[in-house]
Amino acid sequence: MGRKWRGTPLTAADIAEGRVATAEWRPEAKYAWSAGESIGRFLEELQEGHLVGRKCDVDDTVFFPPRSFCQEHFVRAGEFVRLKNTGKVETYSVSYLDTDARRLEEPVYVGVISIDGAAEGMGFMHFLGEVEEKDLAIGMRVKAVWKPKKERMGAVTDILYFKPV
Amino acid sequence: MVGIGYEGFPRETPHYSFKELTFEAALKAYEDAGVDPRKDVDSFVVCEEDYWAGWSISDEGAPDQLGGVLRPLHTVSGDGLNGVANAFMQIKTGYFDVVVVEAHSKASDILTYEGILTFAFDPLFYRLLNAHPHFLAGLEMDAFLEDHENTEEDCAEVVRKNRENARHHEAASFGGQTSVQEVMDSEVLFRPLKAAEISPLADGSIVLVLASAEKARELTDQPIWIRGIGWSSDSPWLETRSLAEARYARWAADQAYRMAGLERPRRRVHVAEVDDRFAYKELQHLEALGLAGGNRAGALLREGFYEMKGDLPANPSGGSLGVGNLLEASGLFRVMEIVRQLRGQAGEHQVEGATLGVAQSWRGIPTATGGVAVLEA
Ligand SMILES: [Zn+2]
Numbered sequence: 001m002g003r004k005w006r007g008t009p010l011t012a013a014d015i016a017e018g019r020v021a022t023a024e025w026r027p028e029a030k031y032a033w034s035a036g037e038s039i040g041r042f043l044e045e046l047q048e049g050h051l052v053g054r055k056c057d058v059d060d061t062v063f064f065p066p067r068s069f070c071q072e073h074f075v076r077a078g079e080f081v082r083l084k085n086t087g088k089v090e091t092y093s094v095s096y097l098d099t100d101a102r103r104l105e106e107p108v109y110v111g112v113i114s115i116d117g118a119a120e121g122m123g124f125m126h127f128l129g130e131v132e133e134k135d136l137a138i139g140m141r142v143k144a145v146w147k148p149k150k151e152r153m154g155a156v157t158d159i160l161y162f163k164p165v
Numbered sequence: 166m167v168g169i170g171y172e173g174f175p176r177e178t179p180h181y182s183f184k185e186l187t188f189e190a191a192l193k194a195y196e197d198a199g200v201d202p203r204k205d206v207d208s209f210v211v212c213e214e215d216y217w218a219g220w221s222i223s224d225e226g227a228p229d230q231l232g233g234v235l236r237p238l239h240t241v242s243g244d245g246l247n248g249v250a251n252a253f254m255q256i257k258t259g260y261f262d263v264v265v266v267e268a269h270s271k272a273s274d275i276l277t278y279e280g281i282l283t284f285a286f287d288p289l290f291y292r293l294l295n296a297h298p299h300f301l302a303g304l305e306m307d308a309f310l311e312d313h314e315n316t317e318e319d320c321a322e323v324v325r326k327n328r329e330n331a332r333h334h335e336a337a338s339f340g341g342q343t344s345v346q347e348v349m350d351s352e353v354l355f356r357p358l359k360a361a362e363i364s365p366l367a368d369g370s371i372v373l374v375l376a377s378a379e380k381a382r383e384l385t386d387q388p389i390w391i392r393g394i395g396w397s398s399d400s401p402w403l404e405t406r407s408l409a410e411a412r413y414a415r416w417a418a419d420q421a422y423r424m425a426g427l428e429r430p431r432r433r434v435h436v437a438e439v440d441d442r443f444a445y446k447e448l449q450h451l452e453a454l455g456l457a458g459g460n461r462a463g464a465l466l467r468e469g470f471y472e473m474k475g476d477l478p479a480n481p482s483g484g485s486l487g488v489g490n491l492l493e494a495s496g497l498f499r500v501m502e503i504v505r506q507l508r509g510q511a512g513e514h515q516v517e518g519a520t521l522g523v524a525q526s527w528r529g530i531p532t533a534t535g536g537v538a539v540l541e542a
Contacts (some may be wrong), residue, residue: 023289028280031219034271036182069188071229074195074202076188 173369367489
């Protein structure tokens with residue numbers, strides 16, 4: 001064990017059983033963030049099974065997800081535009097761990113998907129499904145697979161995953 | 166100061182994300198200053214607090230709504246007036262000609278306001294008492310009234326005055342006619358502090374554009390000059406800080422007045438916007454700023470000295486009691502209001518002929534931190 005330290009070691013049990021002084025505090029920190037005009041519309045349209053972007057009128061760039069202003073030209077964004085629910089895998093990874101860092105029985109495929117009709121590289125991160133690990137590839141064409149309509153809640157998880165086309 | 170813009174100040178703004186709220190304020194400020202943020206602004210300062218935002222490392226969310234992507238930007242975890250001090254110093258280095266300062270309140274997004282305030286107390290000492298955080302305001306008010314020549318009625322008078330002033334502010338949410346008796350009769354929450362003496366929360370974003378003297382003269386024929394600026398913090402320990410006197414404000418004012426070469430401020434300043442998030446705070450701050458002839462803020466208030474038509478109108482905007490508590494944007498609101506006054510653009514709450522003004526900030530419960538800016542037309 002190497003060097004021996006002087007003193008009395010503390011164990012997890014000492015803390016759990018209250019043998020040492022501790023203070024505990026659970027913060028009350030709750031929020032209800034306003035989605036705003038663009039993300040609000042985006043989430044509503046997801047529930048209907050549509051993907052929408054929004055245009056910058058200066059150079060017709062289509063933001064996806066939609067934004068209310070253009071960060072390059074600093075102008076209010078223009079019209080919402082409906083996009084196809086197809087796109088291209090820009091990059092992907094295979095995750096073997098869950099959020100608690102436990103090994104998953106079946107790995108999860110995660111990709112960044114650029115949406116057809118949106119500005120170069122704009123899209124979102126989502127799961128890839130109905131595909132074998134060996135067939136995953138950057139540049140792969142994919143299509144959204146939606147939850148049944150009555151289960152959709154206006155959230156990005158209204159799309160289950162993207163599958164190859 | 167070459168540009169000001171705000172979007173606000175309703176009780177809630179469910180139609181805007183905080184980014185959209187800020188973008189609207191920024192558009193107005195840039196139009197007012199005649200600058201394009203993508204070409205003309207050298208640096209951005211954003212004042213915010215992660216726990217108000219509900220977003221850790223929230224500075225990463227700050228650039229796009231200001232036009233600050235791929236530009237120098239830093240955040241200050243504090244009141245907007247401290248951001249003005251940072252921008253002032255950046256310009257003084259000579260490396261920056263135009264600097265933007267932003268602060269906002271999206272208080273309506275916060276479901277547990279008291280919980281966040283309580284979380285700001287020392288975790289091993291005060292917090293475990295599990296008292297409502299406003300108890301500290303009750304302690305301060307009690308100590309203030311004991312030591313100074315002011316009464317509970319004087320504090321109630323501040324509420325009456327500021328809510329009356331707010332009736333003339335185009336964006337105030339809490340303007341109205343309130344009698345001193347109504348305030349005195351409102352529920353005692355933290356004796357001697359009463360419900361009507363606590364400013365209600367509001368939403369809004371404020372953007373100011375600062376420039377070097379040379380650049381300012383190029384951009385506008387009506388620049389407002391920062392003559393002095395100061396800030397300080399008293400001890401964080403409730404037992405060793407002054408509860409009766411706002412020492413942080415006195416120290417900050419001394420620094421700002423020294424820089425401005427301003428002596429006998431009570432006779433020279435034409436208009437003041439000071440923190441009034443609790444009614445007694447306005448009197449306490451006026452005294453700390455040397456605008457009350459020592460401890461006489463209450464007496465001067467009774468004589469009409471701080472009224473709209475008085476010698477030194479205090480909070481002609483209506484302050485936090487009339488406009489609303491804007492969290493970290495509170496001090497920036499006061500700076501903006503002084504700029505409007507000195508430009509002669511304060512509309513129905515214009516103080517006639519004002520050319521020298523003072524804005525003061527306090528970071529709110531449980532802090533003893535504040536700043537002071539002296540501005541001149
Ligand atoms: Zn654009």
